[in-house]
Amino acid sequence: MARYSKNLVLLGDAAVGKTSLIRRFVVDKYDDKYISTIGKKITKKDMALNLVEGPISLTLMIWDIIGQIGYKEVQKASFKNAHGAMLVVDLTRPETLENLSNYWIPMIHEVTGPIPLVILGNKADLKVEAKVTYDDLERIAGNCDGYDYTVPIYLTSAKTGEHVENAFVNVSGQLFMRLIEPKVPEPPKLMDKERIGSVQDLVDHIVADFADNLGGIEKATPFVKHQLEVTGLDLSHPTEHHVLAFVDRLAKVETAYKQPDEVEENRIKRLELFKYKKDT
Known part of the structure; x- marks a missing residue:
C-alpha cells in the first residue's frame, strides 16, 4: 500500500x-x-x-x-x-x-x-x-x-x-x-516599521522574527509559549511593559543558539520597533 x-x-x-x-x-x-x-x-x-x-x-x-x-x-x-x-x-x-x-x-x-x-x-x-x-x-x-x-x-x-x-x-x-502546483511564498517582510501600528503588531513581528531566526514557527512555538507565560504577556491585550520583558526573555533563549553579538543585535532591532508604534 x-x-x-x-x-x-x-x-x-x-x-x-x-x-x-x-x-x-x-x-x-x-x-x-x-x-x-x-x-x-x-x-x-x-x-x-x-x-x-x-x-x-x-x-x-x-x-x-x-x-x-x-x-x-x-x-x-x-x-x-x-x-x-x-x-x-x-x-x-x-x-x-x-x-x-x-x-x-x-x-x-x-x-x-x-x-x-x-x-x-x-x-x-x-x-x-x-x-x-x-x-x-x-x-x-x-x-x-x-x-x-x-x-x-x-x-x-x-x-x-x-x-x-x-x-x-x-x-x-x-x-x-485536487493537486496543485505548490506556491512559493514571498519572503516575509518582518521588522518593517511601516507595518507597525499597535502593540499587537509589535508582538506579531517580534515572534515571527524570533521564529525566523530559530528555523521556523514549529521550533519556536514551545519557547514562545513559555516566555509568554513567564512574562504574563496576554496576546489579546498586550502591553508595552510586558512586550519589553518578552523581548529580553527571547534574547536569553537565543544565547543557547547564537553568538552574543548576534543575540544583542536581534534584541536591539526588536526594541527599535517600539519607536514606530502609532497607538498609545
Missing part, C-alpha cells in the same frame, strides 16, 4: 473550536476548556483512504494555529507548506463568518494558492444559540476567489462528534484529487 504524508491547517478565529475538533477526530474525546493556541501545534493522525486509484495509507499532520485576529506574520509563517485547510466558523458568532471571508481566506490564498478547502460550521449542537445559517456558509463557500469548485460545507459539533470524521476524511481525499 502506498504511503503519503500531508499537512492540513485549521483556520478560524479564537475559540471557534479548532483544538476541540482536532481532539475529537484524533482521540475521539471532547474538552470544552478553552486553551489559547500560540504559534503552531501539530497533531498526527494515521489514516487509511480508499481512492479511485486504490487504497493508500496517509499520515495527516494537523496544524492548529493562533486564531487571534491581527497576528498576520505569525499566521502566514504557520501556513507555509500546507496542502489543505479547514476553515472553522462558530455558528453562534456571526463575526467569525465574516472574518473567514475578509481575513482568513484571502490570507491562506495569498500564502499557499488555491489549496483544497473545507468549511466547518462548528458548535452545531447549540441550535438555540445559532446565528449563522447553512445559507450563510454557502454564500462564503461560493465566493472563494481562485477556486473553480464549490467548497464543501459541514455542520459539525466537537462536543457530540457530529460530522467531524466525515469532514476530515473529505478534505483528506481532496488532498489527492
Whole structure:
C-alpha cells in the first residue's frame, strides 16, 4: 500500500473550536476548556483512504494555529507548506463568518494558492444559540476567489462528534484529487516599521522574527509559549511593559543558539520597533 504524508491547517478565529475538533477526530474525546493556541501545534493522525486509484495509507499532520485576529506574520509563517485547510466558523458568532471571508481566506490564498478547502460550521449542537445559517456558509463557500469548485460545507459539533470524521476524511481525499502546483511564498517582510501600528503588531513581528531566526514557527512555538507565560504577556491585550520583558526573555533563549553579538543585535532591532508604534 502506498504511503503519503500531508499537512492540513485549521483556520478560524479564537475559540471557534479548532483544538476541540482536532481532539475529537484524533482521540475521539471532547474538552470544552478553552486553551489559547500560540504559534503552531501539530497533531498526527494515521489514516487509511480508499481512492479511485486504490487504497493508500496517509499520515495527516494537523496544524492548529493562533486564531487571534491581527497576528498576520505569525499566521502566514504557520501556513507555509500546507496542502489543505479547514476553515472553522462558530455558528453562534456571526463575526467569525465574516472574518473567514475578509481575513482568513484571502490570507491562506495569498500564502499557499488555491489549496483544497473545507468549511466547518462548528458548535452545531447549540441550535438555540445559532446565528449563522447553512445559507450563510454557502454564500462564503461560493465566493472563494481562485477556486473553480464549490467548497464543501459541514455542520459539525466537537462536543457530540457530529460530522467531524466525515469532514476530515473529505478534505483528506481532496488532498489527492485536487493537486496543485505548490506556491512559493514571498519572503516575509518582518521588522518593517511601516507595518507597525499597535502593540499587537509589535508582538506579531517580534515572534515571527524570533521564529525566523530559530528555523521556523514549529521550533519556536514551545519557547514562545513559555516566555509568554513567564512574562504574563496576554496576546489579546498586550502591553508595552510586558512586550519589553518578552523581548529580553527571547534574547536569553537565543544565547543557547547564537553568538552574543548576534543575540544583542536581534534584541536591539526588536526594541527599535517600539519607536514606530502609532497607538498609545
